[in-house]
Amino acid sequence: MNKAFSDTGIVIKITDFGEADRFVDLVSKDHGLVNLIAKGARRITSRKASHLDLLNLVKFQVARGRSPQILIQAELIEPHLDLKNNLKMARTSFYLAEILNSLLAPEQPDTELFISLKNYLNRLNQLGDKNDSRQLSTDFQLYLLRHLGFPEPKATSPEAIMNHFEEITSRKIHSRTLNLLT
Numbered sequence: 001m002n003k004a005f006s007d008t009g010i011v012i013k014i015t016d017f018g019e020a021d022r023f024v025d026l027v028s029k030d031h032g033l034v035n036l037i038a039k040g041a042r043r044i045t046s047r048k049a050s051h052l053d054l055l056n057l058v059k060f061q062v063a064r065g066r067s068p069q070i071l072i073q074a075e076l077i078e079p080h081l082d083l084k085n086n087l088k089m090a091r092t093s094f095y096l097a098e099i100l101n102s103l104l105a106p107e108q109p110d111t112e113l114f115i116s117l118k119n120y121l122n123r124l125n126q127l128g129d130k131n132d133s134r135q136l137s138t139d140f141q142l143y144l145l146r147h148l149g150f151p152e153p154k155a156t157s158p159e160a161i162m163n164h165f166e167e168i169t170s171r172k173i174h175s176r177t178l179n180l181l182t
Contacts, residue, residue: 004064007031008077010117011056012097016042024052024071025101026060029114033104036062036071051076055083055093055121083125092137093124094175095162099141102169103148113147116140134158141165 009026012033017023022041026034041048048071051058057078063070083089100117104110120140127133141161145152153164166173 002062002065002067002069004062005031006059006061007034008057008059008114009034010114010121011052011054011058013101014052014054020046022052023068026058027100027104027114027117028060029111030109032108032110033101033106034062035068035106036060037068038071038074041071048074053079053084054097055080057118057121078122078125080121080125083121089124089127089133091175092133093121095173096120096137096140096144098173098175099144099165099169102171102173103144113144116143116147 007028007030009028009031011024011026013023013025015023017037020040020042022038024036024038024041026036028034038048038052040046041052043049051074052071056076057080059075059077060071061073063072080093083093096117104113120136123136124133127136138156138158138161142152142156145164150168153160162173
C-alpha cells in the first residue's frame with residue numbers, strides 16, 4: 001500500500017477509462033513519473049476536469065492506496081495556453097511528452113528533469129511564433145538523452161533525433177505524424 005502525498009507535476013498523458021474516470025500520467029517534482037486514476041474527472045461537475053489537460057502544470061494530492069493511486073485533488077498552476085494555441089509548438093510538446101512517458105521509469109524521483117521540463121515549457125510558451133523554438137526543442141531533446149544516460153545520435157537534425165528516440169524506445173512515436181493545418 002502506497003502512502004498519500006502532495007506534489008507538483010506536469011500532465012504528459014491522459015487516457016479515458018470507464019464512463020467517468022481518467023488515467024493521468026504526470027512528471028512530478030518529488031516522485032518522478034506517476035500514474036494515477038482521477039475518479040469522476042470526465043463528469044461535467046468535476047472540479048478536476050479542467051485542471052487535468054495535457055502539458056498543464058498542476059499541484060495535486062494523491063490518496064493512500066494500491067497502484068494506480070487515486071488523484072483526489074488538482075489545482076492548476078500554469079496552463080501554457082500560448083503553447084497549446086500554436087499547432088507546431090503543441091505538436092512538438094506532445095512529441096516530447098510521448099517520449100518522456102516511454103523513457104521514464106515510474107516513481108523514480110528526478111527533480112532536475114522536472115525543473116528542466118518546466119523551464120522548457122515556460123520558454124516555449126513565451127516564444128510565440130518565433131523560429132527559435134526548433135533550436136530550443138533540439139537542445140532539450142539532446143539534454144534529455146544525456147540526462148537519462150542514452151548516447152546522442154550521430155546527426156542532430158530534428159529528423160535524426162526523432163529516429164534515434166524511436167530506436168531507443170523500440171516503438172513508433174505517434175505524435176510526430178500529427179497533421180498541421182498550415
